[in-house]
Amino acid sequence: MEPRTKTKDATRCALCKTAVVQMHCGTCLINLCKACVGEHSMSDESIKKHEIVQFKHRKPTLPYPRCSSHDKERCEMFCNHCNVPICSVCISSESHSSHKICEIMTLYSSMKKEIARENEEMQMSIYPVYENTAYDVQNRMNQLEKEYGDLSTAITKHGEEWHGIIDKIVKNLKAEVDTMKSRHYDILKKNLAEINQRVSELEEAIQTSTMIMESNDIAPLLQFNRKILEFRKLPTKLEVSSPKFTPIRCQQEEFVKQFGKLSTLSLFSDDDCCSGKKVQESEEVGPPVKQLLKKPKVVSTIRTGNSGSVYDNLFDVACLSDEEIWTCGLVNNIELFSISQGTLLKTIKTKTGNIPGNIAVTNRGHLVYIDPTDRSVNIVKDGEIETVIKLQNWKPSNVCSTSSGDLLVTMDSDDNKQAKVVRYSGSNEKQTIQFDDKGQPLYSSGKSKCISENRNLNICVADVRANAVVVVNQAGKLRFRYTGHTPAPKNEPFGPHGISTDSQSHILTADMNNNCVHIIDHNGQFLAFIDCELSGPWGLCTDTNDNLFVGQLLKNHVKKIHYQV
Template identity: 35%
Template sequence: MSDSENSDSDTAKEQYSDDEEVEEEVKELYIDEDEFWDASETDDEIDEPSSDINNKDSASTKPKVLHPTRSAQYAILCNLCSRSSVTSYCIPCRVSLCSNCVDKHTCSLSKPHKVVPYQEKHAATKYPECKEHAKNYCQFYCEDCDISLCHTCFSSAKHRRHKISDDLKKGKREKVKKDLKELKENIFPLYQNIALDLQREKTAVEKHYKRLDAAVSKHGDNLLKKMKAVVEKGKSCIMEGKSKHISTLEKQEISIAKKMSKLDRHILKLKQLLDTSDEFIASEYESKNSKFNRMPSRKIIPLLKFVPNRIDENNLHQNFGFLTFSAVTQDKDGFIMTKPSAHKPEIINTITTGKKGGTSSIEWCSNSEVWTIWGKVMKLRNLNGELLKQIETKSGYNVGKITTTKKGYLVYSDPDSKTINRMKKKTIKEVITLHGWTPCGVCSTSLDGLLVTMISNDKKQSKVIRYTDSFGESLTAQFDNKGVPLYSKSSKKFVSENKNLDICVADRGSLAVVVVNQTGSLRFRYTGSPSTIKTSLKPDGIATDSHSQILTADSHNKRIHILDLDGHFLRYIAVDKSDCPFSLCVDTKNTLFVAGKKSGKIKMITYT
């Protein structure tokens, strides 16, 4: 045997000495074997130029050998020897095999094998049949449409420019991974938040009804106490009347007793006269019967009587007080939503900031403190207007808008430095830096993330981005389903998140309140109530309350509009005509804070 033959023999032995090692290398090299276009499978696929082009890069990674019977076509070679045409396919290993290498491959016991004829590999792997093209198997996955595609669908104009995966299973797996990530990072936390809210609400409800029961009992005790006082007063009047009556009778009794004593003495005297001589009687006796016939007068005192009033239960309930329930409706998911009864707005406090001309943004920090801004300075005040804390921006530029997170950290937008900043433990840190965009409005979310409105540096575009609590982008709202911009190019925008996670934007440039849902789809635009507003709505500040109501400041018409969850006008709050409502915020007790545009004063208003 020649040296060259010996060399070839040694090479072959070395190549097949370790099947497992070869298989692993092959799997690594040709892990995407299913992505290749097998020109020998069907005659229909020969006429699919787009499929051939699409798989150009994948095919170029394998040796190309003309098919022995179809010399105009390239054959798929064995993944192990790379010499012979494939005849079989191992499903678990995803390896194409020639007839000589089948036994070599299956002798490895490292994993179970299932070898089928190569023409049946797609059916064996259970690729779905195409619904539009009979007998075609779907091997591709369109990520934009989220559907499976066959070769014919793949080359159609319908999916042109779409993001398509060459491996259906891989594409589906990526979709599953993406859905799983969204469920774990975005959707499930929302459910957790709702569950926690329900637990907190349940605890609050139990405390509320306990207080309510105590209030009714206390009021009942007070009523019983007053009723007992009324009864005691009646009894006292009875005793007083009895005493007076008895006293009068006793006086009359004494008077009669005196008269009767005189009468007894006179009767005795007359008896004595009868025992004397007749002459004495004739000369000395004078009759006094006429005097005794005058009976002493008696003072008749009427008896007291008790006339009870009829006890009317209705009047009793009305006088005692009554229980009332807020009207409730159900949302589309069957959850009960409370609609607060209309309450006449009342100004309960006015906070003086000492700055005329208005503050550009306000945000409550707690039920007893509120943040205000003026230029580059942010000030924390109590409800008496006393200054508690004062800080300046890190950049030295003016503040855009402010908000506070659930953890109590102050967050502000800095339009000039293109940043969003957070103050934590007296340290200001840039948490978001924008490129090509300028931040405008900012608000915290229920998951302790942020909503930021922004405009492009060339002032031609506008959008809202939702950030997670780690400041990663989770949603961008910029266009509606027709590709029309949702927002105007104006930088004058306020933003707030509603209880149902709607994103509510007061867009001064479009003279509307624009609301999109948590996926960024447009829900509605509110441009004012024609029946109540004579001039156009010019929204400035915006806020939402615990009843999912939307409140927006209309500085032009000097009033505050109140909308329900679906954008229906409910009513408005008229404010001082000498001032203009500008910035708004609502605390946990549904107290509305309104910053005046001219006076710089902050009015606290109850409205529910």
């Protein structure tokens, strides 16, 4: 009988549960007796006004939901335990007898109040914060033009100050040159005057002696003062050497450090707009992330054999720019080609006439080449070849230019028992990399070892004899050895030769045995093969757009390959 009582109680006051319903609150949608109206009106301060009307004048109630278990019944109650609306039949069935049951309109009313409170909070508290936040972000966006403009202006102004300093130095040096020139001129002018005076005296003496010789008068002859001994002492000719200007060469990296640098871009996250709590994290602006193509494609082919000096073998390639590429092979010429046209632009003959072993380009655009026969490393500036490194008891193998302007040179001892990498600043040896932490050799000796510096400053060496890529950090500590990936395109042992890196710190190495290029990440994990019908891939280089250039030893062609987006 309890269910019937609960159904009957639905017509009683929602507060006291005993008095007969006489009033109705249209705001909260509950029925009340007269005695409970005051208490109800004061019960919830969040509601400013309760619409209290007589029960018979109440507005029609909202439609009750249909029962999911009994199609013809409507649900006036709600089971909190099952979290479902229930009808009177459900209550009679005693399936919810031990559950906490409330009137659905009471739940409806309480939920309406909660939603009303949330709505008021969203309108009065949260929405204004969102508006203010959006306004602040828009203002920051509007300020960017000025702030970055001021930043560019500051850099320009600082550059003008440097130009001013340099202009002043140049002006002072030129003024000093003018002073020295004037002094030099005055010295020579005085010297010339003295010589001219002596010339006049000599001419006068010659004239006098000539007259005496032509005269028969004895008296002048006896009085003649001979000056031949005086004139035999020739006039002094001053030699004043002109001063020389010796420029102090500075690497671009040194200028950058002295000039100044930008701080990294800082991002601020605002996790709680209402509390204003902020967390700062710094993010360095780096190159955009690129994805490897599933199928790399050949963009163009440069046929070096068309240059007239046909390579017997094409050894190495080095990008001068995105439009020009240096090549070298089994001749004493190093040739510069147009990448887009495939035409020969320039030819450099080696200083000694020997075949170059390897080439590279510095970050200032100068060509560097190895002369293994001469045991030298040479740099080409404005068409002039300068030997910067000359080895004794060691033979240079390969060279690369670092981001700081240093040169890294791989070399073997004359007895082919030792191998090492040496870092040079100009002609000065800065660092030697030869052994690991256990004192064991890092590199095998006796064969070519191509070298490249990665974007993370790791030093990567393709060790031909060891069939491995050996990677050490900037300090020379071993990071990893990569010994190939199986299955390889031709299932041959890994045979690394040329090596290069790209903007993503990928390491690319030519596998001569499998006619492909391996791509590995900066931690030595294999990523992909580049297999574009290559024939004897040997020399590698990448341009600023991460296009790969492969020098083919057997075909004397350079293939330009697009391998990532």
